[in-house]
Each structure stands twice: as C-alpha cells, then as structure tokens.
Amino acid sequence: MSSDSASFSSNISIVHPEYFFITGLSGTEYSNYYYIFLFFLYIVAVIRNFIVLLIIALERSLHSPKYIAVFNLALADIGEMNALVPNMIKMFLFESQYISYNACMVNMFFVHFFTTMQSFTLVVMSYDRFVAICLPLRYHAIVNNTVISVVFLVLWAFNVFVLLVVVGMITRLSICKSNVILSYYCDHGPVYRLACNDNSLNSFLGKLSTALYLVAPLIIIFLSYVGVFLALSKITTWEGRLKALKTCVAHLLLAGSFFVPIFSIYIASIMNSLTPNARVLSTSLSYVLPPTLNPILYVLNTAEIKQLIKKIIKNRSTKTVHVAS
Template sequence: MFLFFMLTFLKLAQNIKRKTAMSSVNASFSQNISIVRPEYFFISGLSGIPYSSYYYIFLFVVYFISVIGNSVVLLIIAVDRSLHSPKYIGVFNLALADIGETNALIPNMMKTFLFNSQYISYNGCMANMFFVFLFNSIQSFTLVALAYDRFIAICLPLRYHAIVNNTSMILIFLAIWAFNSSVVASMVSMITRLSICKSNVIPSYFCDHGPIFRLACNDIKINEFFAFFISILYLTMPMVIIALSYLNIFLALIKITTWEGRLKALKTCVSHLLLVGIFFLPLLCTYIAQVLLALTPNARVISTSLSYAIPPMLNPIIYVLNTAEIKYIIRKLFKRRLRSVSDNISK
C-alpha cells in the first residue's frame, strides 16, 4: 500500500513540476477568456485497437451476463424474506451498483460498434463521467461495508446483532450514496469550470476525468488534486481498511481451537474475498503498470476497460456459486416452476 501511495504521489509531483513553468501564462490566459465548451466530444479510445469488433462482441456478452446475473440477485434478495439480513442488504447494494455501472459504461461503447458513432454531447459526457465514477465508488465502499460486516461477525460474534442490523446497514448505505454523490458531483463541477480548447478528442473509452481535464487551456491544478484524491479515497483507503479488517479476522480465527470452527468462519469470508480481489487487483495492477511501464494507449484502454467491465459480471456468479442460501432459493424456485409447468401439462 505504501508503494502504491508513493507511486501516486511521485506521478502527481512530476505533473505539477512540469506545469509550474506555464502557471503564470495559464493564470493570465484564464482571466482573459470565457469558458470554452465544445458542443461534442469524440471518444477515440477503441478506434485504434486491432480487431476491435471482436472486443465489442465480448463486451456485449459481458453486458448481457452482468445485467441478467445482477437482476436475478436483486430479485431473489427482494422477494425472499429469509435474505432480508445485513449481509444481503450489502449484496443487494453491490448488485445495484454493478447494474448501474454496466449500463453507464458498456451501452455507450456498443453504440460505437453498432452505429459507428463516437461522438457524445458535452452534457452527455459530463453525465457519463458522473454515473461511471459514482457507481464505481459505490462498489468500492460497499466492499468496505461488507468487510465491516464480516469483521463484526467473526471478531465480535456475541455483539453482532446489537451492532449490525438491517436499520444500521441501510443507514450506512444511504450515507455511502449521499457522500459519493457529493464527491463525484464536485469532481464533475471542477471539469465544467475548464475551457476545453486544446482538442475535443478524448483518448479513452468513456468520458474519463483525467483525459478530459488535460484538454483544458486554463489552470488544472485543482483537477489534478481531485484525481489524486479520488485514487486515494476509492482505491488506496478501501484496500487498507479491508486489509486491516481481515488481519483482525485472521487473528481471531487463530484463537478458535478447532479446525472445523476456523474453516466454518473462514468460509463465510470466501465470497467477499473473491469480490475484493476481482475489483481491486486489476485496477491496482493497471495503475502500477501505467506508472512504471508507461503502457501504450491501446494497452491502457483495454486493461482499464476490462477492470471496469469484468467485476459486475463476476460478482453475481461468485455469490450464486458460493452462497448456500441463494443456491437453495434458486433450486426451490426452479422446482416450483417445473412443478407448475408439469401441472399445466397434466391438465
């Protein structure tokens, strides 16, 4: 974690140093012009990738599985009262954020493939940026909340129901939505104060924050700070909190005298650990590779787009395969459906 923080800090320091020489020019320039906003942006991220049509087909499959899988998880948790518990409130919130991010990200990418249209209006671009970052931040904080749930359940089992209940978890997630909406809205508002006069071509696969503010002619120090702040808030800090939670969980597991008890407690964390791994590790590896290896634009676009698109597809699969309650309910609903079909046929 310290290495990641240092890499991020060094990159920010290099960017600020490189632009210090032009700061006075930018300041005087920004004082003498009105805000320039292009009518449209051109998203060029996937246009230079060889055999990109195959990648679009893959994204369509990812989109279909993500929407169907997360919708099934939402429906099962909503209709079955036995799943109305703090843990599954968190799973419900994660599935909701997964669907939101998938719909904010992939349909715009598919539009390029189906209609050969890479243009997006200025207001549409700001909305796209807001929703992609909002739902991604909700995913990050939801994984932290689920780590908190596991920490209390294993480290403080006798006090679990007093500390963690449906009301407290609902309040936590309402606070998460409100806080992240405010932060992301502030980030987008800092973009709207910029004059985009270098170009209207965004070298990314969606209306990404960094590539857009670098197209501005006026001072972008506050935008660079927001980029640094967002990476710490939604990547470094959640990983540190989750790591500390599981350090305490593993210390608590050591105190359990029997292997059966340890395995039973650890089994309740498997699904969450898998979700944490598939969400944070690709983003972390991509960021480190971009800082240390200077990825080519095509490699950066592919790696980051996969880092955003794959977790929402895998999350419902992981929970269905690793959660006995959900598998039981799916089997029960399937048997009920088969029984209904057979009764109709017999009539």
C-alpha cells in the same frame, strides 16, 4: 470550438468544445469483435444481477444486513454497466464517437459514481464479515437492517456530493488543447489534461478520489481481514476455522476481482508502461468483468441462496408431479 459565457476571471473566458471525440481502440484490427464481446458480457451481467435483486427482494429470509449489501452491490453493478457499455456500443460499433460536452459530463459522473459505489459496498461487506467473526455475540446489536440501510443512504449521498464537485470542477477548465479523449468513455483524467488553463486542482481532486475510493477502501478491507485471521487463530479446531473462513472466501474473491486489476493498471500507468490501446483494453475489462462475475462469486456460491434455489426446484418438481397425477 464554441466559447461559453461563463468567465474564469474578469479577463479570461472559459472555452468548452461543442463535442469530444472518444478514440477507443484506435487503429486496432478486429476491434469490433471486442466490443461485441463486451456487449455479450453486458447482457449476462444485467440478467444475473437483476435475478439477484429479484431473489433478495422477494425472499423475506434474505432481508438481512448481509444481503442488503449484496443488493446494493448488484444495483451498483447494473448501474455501472448501463452507464458504460451501451454508450460504448453506440460509439464504436456504429461509429458515432462524437459526444456532446454536456453528455460527456453526465457520462463521467455516472460511470465513476457506480464504480465507486462498488468499492464502498465491498468495504461494508468486509465490515459485516469482521463483526460476524470477531464479535459474534454483539453482531445483531452492531449490524442490523436499520444500521446497514442508513450506512448505504449516507454513502450514496456522500458519493453524489463528492462526484458533483469533481465533475463540476471540470467545467471551470478551458478545453482548447484538443477535443480528443484517449479513452473509451469520458474519463476524468484524460479530459482534464486537455485544459489550457490551470488544472492543478483537478489533478489534486483526481488523486484525492483515488485515495478515497481505492486506496482507503483497500486498506480498510485489509485491516478487517487482519482482525478476522487473528480471531480465526484463536479457534481451537481446524473444522471451526475452515467453517468461519468459508464465509469470507466469496467476499475475498469479489474484492480481488475488483481491486487487483484496477491497481495493476494504475501502477502501470504511473510507470508509463501502457500504450493508449492497452490502457483502453485493460481498463474496460477491469470495469466490465467484476459485475459479470459478482453474482456467481458471491450470491450463487452462498449457502442460503443454494438452499433457496434447491427449495424452489423441489417445489416446482412437487407441483409438476401433482399435476401429472
């Protein structure tokens, strides 16, 4: 290990390792096939989400608050997959599991940044559904393109600030217990636990981040749907209720695919019922699967997108007939 010039106090210098070693799935037979599977999901996710970005950007009829949120989600999905999977492939398929200290901090920032933006985006989408169903007459006054764009700009800026603080506080730690990270990327928890000096502030920031990015969003989404279901109960016909509920199904599937696996792993970790390999396997899937499924669950299952795709196919068929004749 090499000692940095910075000082934790007048008498104690901060020690940073030159490199970290990331374990991944250690000692697991055929683990390379799993990483190839993740790479396949990465390709699928990037292509699907890029198509979503392209459709929303080019089709003016989709320039609405709902699809600004969908655009933001696709952007966060692509960002997370690019921050996570290529580095995993490099480390584990090509046996390059050492990562420099500075590269580790950068990796930690971007993986957490894009994952937490997914969480915030799901909250904004739930608010959009809440206003659309509970306050339909005031929807365009409360939720419009300007408002939703400003909300996302604030969320991106807020997220940058918070994660710069969280990751920056890692640099005040002397990492001298070990340089081995029991994870598949530079995860915040496994890194700060390697410190020899006081890491209580980092532990607090980790718990605060969990509350801010997971617990609070889930509570807000739950409360928004309590309001939605109360509003639906006032609709007199079952047809009207089902029609209104249908607009929420895709978002509920998105929220479930994102929050349920993460919370299940978090609870299992608290109860110490996960082995290191089981944690790596479960968390990597919980990070990679939602970006792969989101375009199908939400966009391609949405009436406007289906109609647009049918319109494009119909126009192409018409042009083909004209050329042939």
